Amino acid sequence: MENNVLLKLSDITKEFPGVLALNNVQLDIRKGEVLALVGENGAGKSTLIKILTGALSGWSGEILWKDEPLNVSQPWEAQQAGISTIYQELTLCPALSVAENVFLGREPRFSNGLIDWKKMNRMTQEVLAQLKVNVSPAAQVSSLTVATQQLIEIARALTMNAELIIMDEPTSSLSEHEVNTLMEIVKDLRSKGVSVLYISHKFEEIFEVSDRISVLRDGEYIGTKDTKDADLDEILSMMVGRTVNMRFKERTNEIGETVFSVKNLTAKGAFEDISFELRRGEILGVSGLVGAGRTEVARAIFGIDRVDSGEMMVEGKKCRIPRSPKEALKLGIGLLPEDRKEQGLILMMSIQSNVTMPSLAGNKHNFVIKAKQEAGLVDGYVDKLLIKTPSIKQLAQNLSGGNQQKVVIAKWLASSAKILIFDEPTRGIDVGAKAEIYELMNELVSQGYSIIMISSELPEVMGMSDRIMVMHEGKITGILDKKEATPEIVMGYATGTHN
Structure with a gap:
């Protein structure tokens, strides 16, 4: 792979009726790195992810996966190629157990075709222990908190042995303790050679865990910075095309009855x-x-x-x-x-x-x-x-x-x-x-x-x-x-x- 590049996107363009969602976007992800993708809502991040995972058609450009053209038209094809996605919106089946959700469509089976429940529960317990999630593999997902369900999504991705894991706002429903656990998991994945595309609005996470930061604005690629050389004001300016004052203004209005x-x-x-x-x-x-x-x-x-x-x-x-x-x-x-x-x-x-x-x-x-x-x-x-x-x-x-x-x-x-x-x-x-x-x-x-x-x-x-x-x-x-x-x-x- 050229310069250790795992995934390379060139000239990705996608148009919806009346909206140019992506315009000649470039992006590359290296093997064993955490690349943060940032941009305002509407910058094109979600559209890009849907294209990459086969959830969206009708686009132009080229995607190279390990130096070979990647053509996926369904999410399962992306998973088979080695690309797994954890979406901001939960995609679990609430009526099923934790183990059934983790191995949905990939259940371990006996030679006669029946599900090996003991093995599936054991494998689920192993990945939950890795995530420090204290919940039974037999527990029904609907009985769990939103934060725990988010970690079950991550557990499912980890069992797929993906070479690239896309995380779309993975900490939006997590507590501070759970966020810290996830940060350690991402770092561990990187150390094992797994690449992570990390999409988040939380800059403290981005600066802690990423190696590089790529910026989209209004459907266009603005640039990429090494995290160690970037500062927040610079990234914000690239994102919005202007200086953003995030300081809270003192209000002068009179408070009444x-x-x-x-x-x-x-x-x-x-x-x-x-x-x-x-x-x-x-x-x-x-x-x-x-x-x-x-x-x-x-x-x-x-x-x-x-x-x-x-x-x-x-x-x-x-x-x-x-x-x-x-x-x-x-x-x-x-x-x-x-x-x-x-x-x-x-x-x-x-x-x-x-x-x-x-x-x-x-x-x-x-x-x-x-x-x-x-x-x-x-x-x-x-x-x-x-x-x-x-x-x-x-x-x-x-x-x-x-x-x-x-x-x-x-x-x-x-x-x-x-x-x-x-x-x-x-x-x-x-x-x-x-x-x-x-x-x-x-x-x-x-x-x-x-x-x-x-x-x-x-x-x-x-x-x-x-x-x-x-x-x-x-x-x-x-x-x-x-x-x-x-x-x-x-x-x-x-x-x-x-x-």
Whole structure:
């Protein structure tokens, strides 16, 4: 292989209707290296991976695998060639066991064709031990946490003896301890001669584990830097074509009276005695570890899940706790859910339909939708939020993660909601889109909106919040003013160890 190159992509071009997704992209991956691939959402990373793994056709260019042309039209063909992929979106079968998922389609069998369950469970246990995952091979996948399911995906890839493993945002659902374990696994793979294409928005991981960093921007290849010679500002500039200020801006808007409060909100088994207030023009950050009950509280406030007891006040008036999202919207409450694809959008519908769904009643006359008025409204939000799309008729599924999140935000801005719950607003979003989301949140509170922001990223919580509410095992352990909060204090409350 030339210069130890395992995989070489030349002049890769792919066009969708109205969108040039990739334009003459170049990339090479060497044997036994970790190559980080970075770029804003919409830069073309996912399209490139789909081409490489045989999930997408109709492209031009050349792919060389070990100096030979690689032509794969199905993902299983890529796996047979030695290329395995761990996707950001889980691809497990929830009703099957861990062992069945790890060896799906490759089950060890006796000579009579029956599955050798003992051998399959033993082999699964061996790879789980390598990943330090303490779970039974017989456990049903649906009973596992999202983080553990992500590690099962990695276990499956490791059993395929792949020469190249593509990891697409592999740590998006992992705890800090699990991330550290994965970093060690990636380093171990490299030492054994396995190549890893590592796609992530988390630069601390990229600089720790990668040998080189390749950058895509707007479907074009910008360049590759040796990690040891690169700095963050340089990579960010290559990604977005401009200087990005990721420092959190000091807000100057005045925080007003209390507009929303809950008292003794309790849902048995999820959370109990939740009491807090939210003021006009305020961002109330909600911090806590996985399983603390943060999302459960948000779902209850928005009427998705029922509560057993508690009280709620909106704009100084006592009201019934919503029993549906429709009731929550009538109270002026909107929710940007943690999983925007499954819960925040209807992917097969257009941007226009998604944005106007909660406000449909205001855009119709005698059961007929005012199409011109609706289109003008949506065009306004596309411009205001800088949503990158050729048309408001574009399907939501064809947008990048960052632009999908902006569509969810636009949906609530177009409604009557003034109390917005942002659950993990920047998860899976690139650095440029993060800065835009932060700026938008600042603008919203300056206009009188009030925001509850749930985030697992401590710098984000501390940088964006006026106050921080910390939860541990379904209870509030502390509510801190921004000025008194430190990472150590917040983590003390989050772990239940603060005195």
